[in-house]
Amino acid sequence: xxxxxxxxxxxxxxxxLLFSMVGSILVLFTILTLFNMIVQQLVLEPTGFVKAATDxxxxxxxxxxxxxxxxxxxxxxxxxxxxxxxxxxxxFPGKNIVESVIxxxxxxxxxxxxxxxxxxxxxxxVIGTAFQNIGVVFEDSLxxxxxxxxxVSASFYINAAREGFQSVNPRLERVARTLGASQWxxxxxxxxxxxxxxxxxxxxxxxxxxxxxxxxxxxxAFYPMIAPVLIFYxxxxxxxxxxxxxxxxLILICFAVFIGLRxxxxxxxxxx
Amino acid sequence: xxxxxxxxxxWGDFALTDVSFSVADGEYFVILGPTxxxxxxxxxxxxxxxxxxxxxxxxxxxxxxxxxxxKRNIGFVYQDYALFPHMTVEENVAFGLKMHGSPKExxxxxVQKIMEVMQISHLKERFPTTLSGGEQQRTALARALVxxxxxxxxxxxxxxxxxxxxxxxxDELKRLHQTQGTTTIHVTHDxxxxxxxxxxxxxxxxxxxxxxxxxxxxFNNPASVEVANFVGVENVLKGxxxxxxxxxxxxxxxxxxxxxxxxxxxGDVHVFVRPENIILAKEKFQSSARNVVEGQIIDxxxxxxxxxxxxxxxxxxxxxxxxxxxxxxxxxETVYASFKATAAHLIKR
Numbered sequence: 001x002x003x004x005x006x007x008x009x010x011x012x013x014x015x016x017l018l019f020s021m022v023g024s025i026l027v028l029f030t031i032l033t034l035f036n037m038i039v040q041q042l043v044l045e046p047t048g049f050v051k052a053a054t055d056x057x058x059x060x061x062x063x064x065x066x067x068x069x070x071x072x073x074x075x076x077x078x079x080x081x082x083x084x085x086x087x088x089x090x091x092f093p094g095k096n097i098v099e100s101v102i103x104x105x106x107x108x109x110x111x112x113x114x115x116x117x118x119x120x121x122x123x124x125x126v127i128g129t130a131f132q133n134i135g136v137v138f139e140d141s142l143x144x145x146x147x148x149x150x151x152v153s154a155s156f157y158i159n160a161a162r163e164g165f166q167s168v169n170p171r172l173e174r175v176a177r178t179l180g181a182s183q184w185x186x187x188x189x190x191x192x193x194x195x196x197x198x199x200x201x202x203x204x205x206x207x208x209x210x211x212x213x214x215x216x217x218x219x220x221a222f223y224p225m226i227a228p229v230l231i232f233y234x235x236x237x238x239x240x241x242x243x244x245x246x247x248x249x250l251i252l253i254c255f256a257v258f259i260g261l262r263x264x265x266x267x268x269x270x271x272x
Numbered sequence: 273x274x275x276x277x278x279x280x281x282x283w284g285d286f287a288l289t290d291v292s293f294s295v296a297d298g299e300y301f302v303i304l305g306p307t308x309x310x311x312x313x314x315x316x317x318x319x320x321x322x323x324x325x326x327x328x329x330x331x332x333x334x335x336x337x338x339x340x341x342x343k344r345n346i347g348f349v350y351q352d353y354a355l356f357p358h359m360t361v362e363e364n365v366a367f368g369l370k371m372h373g374s375p376k377e378x379x380x381x382x383v384q385k386i387m388e389v390m391q392i393s394h395l396k397e398r399f400p401t402t403l404s405g406g407e408q409q410r411t412a413l414a415r416a417l418v419x420x421x422x423x424x425x426x427x428x429x430x431x432x433x434x435x436x437x438x439x440x441x442x443d444e445l446k447r448l449h450q451t452q453g454t455t456t457i458h459v460t461h462d463x464x465x466x467x468x469x470x471x472x473x474x475x476x477x478x479x480x481x482x483x484x485x486x487x488x489x490x491f492n493n494p495a496s497v498e499v500a501n502f503v504g505v506e507n508v509l510k511g512x513x514x515x516x517x518x519x520x521x522x523x524x525x526x527x528x529x530x531x532x533x534x535x536x537x538x539g540d541v542h543v544f545v546r547p548e549n550i551i552l553a554k555e556k557f558q559s560s561a562r563n564v565v566e567g568q569i570i571d572x573x574x575x576x577x578x579x580x581x582x583x584x585x586x587x588x589x590x591x592x593x594x595x596x597x598x599x600x601x602x603x604x605e606t607v608y609a610s611f612k613a614t615a616a617h618l619i620k621r
Contacts, residue, residue, distance in 0.1 A: 169352075169354060171350050171352070171354040172354050172356060172357075174316070174319070174321055174341070174348070174354070175348055175350065175354045175415075176356075176367065176371070177319075177320075177321070177340075177341035177342050178319055178341050178342070178344070178346050178347065178348040178416075178421075179342075179367050179368035179371055179415070179416075179419060180342045180368055180371035180372045180419065181342055181367075181371045182340075182342055183340075185371060189367075190356060193358050194357065194358055
C-alpha cells in the first residue's frame with residue numbers, strides 16, 4: 001500500500017483523523033524532549049560531547065550498565081522461561097496470585113524497591129550473610145546492581161514469554177507427543193522455537209528496562225556507578241553542562257543497540 | 273486390539289461417563305455424535321493426554337491407562353491438522369521418525385515413500401501455511417502414518433474441507449485403509465462419512481456411548497429416540513402394541529395402526545421409520561407393503577437434492593424432484609404413504 005492510499009484510509013473516517021491529531025501530541029512530546037536535548041548537545045556543544053564520549057570513566061560506566069542489565073536479563077530468561085510456560089499452559093489454584101506477584105515490581109516506586117532489596121540483601125541480613133560466605137556481596141557491587149535490575153525488569157520478560165507460549169497451539173505439542181517426543185522434547189522442538197520471537201522481544205524489553213533503572217540501583221549500589229547514577233551525580237555536582245553529554249551518549253548507544261536488535265528480530269521473523 | 277473399559281473423566285463443565293467399546297485390529301471404527309458430545313476428548317484420552325478418573329484403556333491387550341503419549345505408538349490427526357508451522361512438509365513428516373531415533377537412511381526412505389503414497393512429494397519444501405486444506409490434510413496423515421502406528425486417531429479429519437475435496441479425501445481414506453490396514457478410529461458428526469467409511473459405529477451423546485453397531489443397524493435400528501433423531505430417522509411415533517402374530521406386531525399409533533416385524537409383545541413402544549423408506553402414491557394400490565397410511569400433505573421442503581414431504585399423520589417421506597413434479601405433491605393434497613413391515617423398527621418405551 002502506498003502512503004497516499006493509507007492516508008486516504010484515515011481521511012475517510014473523520015473521527016480517526018481527529019483522534020490521530022490528538023494522539024500525535026503524545027508522540028511529539030517524546031520526540032521533542034529527546035531530540036531537543038540531542039540536537040542541542042551535538043550542535044551547540046559538540047566539544048563537551050566528544051569529551052564525554054572519550055572519557056574512560058563514562059565509557060566504563062555505560063559498559064557496566066549494559067553488562068549488568070544483560071546479566072539481569074539472562075537470569076530472567078533462565079528462571080522466567082519455565083515459569084512463563086507453566087503460566088501459559090496450566091491452570092492451578094493461586095495462579096492469579098502468582099501473576100499479580102510478577103506484576104508488583106511494575107507498580108511500586110523504584111526507590112521503595114531499592115530499600116526493600118537493600119534490607120533483604122545487605123551484609124547484615126540473613127541472606128546477605130549467606131551470600132557473603134560464597135563470596136557474593138550486594139552492597140555497592142555489580143551483584144547489587146544486577147539484583148535491582150532483575151527485580152524491576154523480570155516481569156517484562158515473563159509476561160512477553162507467557163504471551164509467546166500462549167500463542168502456540170497446544171495441539172502442536174500434543175501431536176509431537178504422539179509422534180514419540182517426550183514432554184521436554186515437545187517443548188524444545190515445538191513450543192520453544194515457535195515462541196522464540198516473543199522471548200527475544202521480551203528479553204530486549206527487560207534489558208532496556210534494566211538499563212533505565214535508577215531508583216532501586218542507587219540505594220543498593222551507588223558504586224560502581226552505572227550510567228544513570230553517574231548522570232545524576234554529574235547533574236548534582238556539575239549541572240546540565242556536566243550531565244547532558246553523558247545522557248546524550250547513553251541515549252545514542254541505546255538507540256543503536258535497540259534498532260540493531262529489532263532489525264535482527266525482524267529479519268528472523270521474515271526468514272520464518 | 274484397543275479397548276476402553278468404563279472410562280469416566282471430568283473436565284469441570286464436561287464429563288465422559290462410563291465409556292466402553294473395543295476396536296479390532298484393522299477395523300475402521302467411527303465415533304459418531306453431535307458437536308460437544310465429547311468425541312475429541314475420547315480420542316485425546318486414548319492418546320494419553322488425560323488420565324481417566326476411572327476405567328482402563330487397553331492397547332494391544334495391555335493396560336495402557338498410565339502410559340505416556342509418546343510410548344503409545346498412536347497416530348493423531350486433528351481437525352485443524354496441527355502441522356508444525358516452522359517446519360517444511362518434509363520435516364513435519366520426518367518428525368516422528370527422528371523422535372524415535374531412526375537412522376538417517378531409514379528416515380529418508382520412509383518419509384519419501386509415505387509422501388509418494390499421500391501424493392505430497394512435490395510439496396516437500398513448502399511450509400504448512402502455504403498449503404491448501406486438502407494438502408495440509410495429506411501432510412498430517414503422512415506425518416501420522418510414517419511411524420507405522422498401532423492405531424490411527426482421526427478427529428473430524430474432513431470437516432474443515434470444501435465439499436468436493438472432502439468427498440475425494442473420504443474416498444482416499446477408505447482406499448488408504450484398505451491398502452495400509454491401519455486400525456483407525458475416526459470421529460465425526462457427519463452421518464454420510466460414518467456410513468461410507470465405518471466397519472462399526474459408536475454413537476456418543478453427552479459423553480456417553482449410546483449404541484455400538486454396524487452402520488446398517490445404527491441407521492435402521494437405532495437403540496434410542498436420541499440416536500434415531502441424530503441419525504436421521506425422522507419418523508418417531510409413539511405407539512402401543514395391540515398384538516403380535518407370527519412375529520408381526522400390530523401397533524396402534526393414535527389415529528391409525530401399523531404392522532411392524534418385531535418380537536416384542538404387548539406394551540408401549542416407539543416406532544422408527546426412515547423417511548427414505550416411505551413410498552408415496554396419489555391412489556391406493558395393491559402391493560406387498562403391509563402399511564398404507566392415508567394423509568394430507570402439510571409441508572414440502574427442499575433438502576439438497578431431495579424433498580421432504582410432511583404429512584398430518586406424523587410421517588415424513590423423502591422423494592426426488594421428479595416425483596414431486598409427476599405426482600403434483602403440494603400442501604393440502606391427499607397421498608397414500610406406504611412402507612413394509614420390515615422397514616420399521618420398534619423399541620420399548
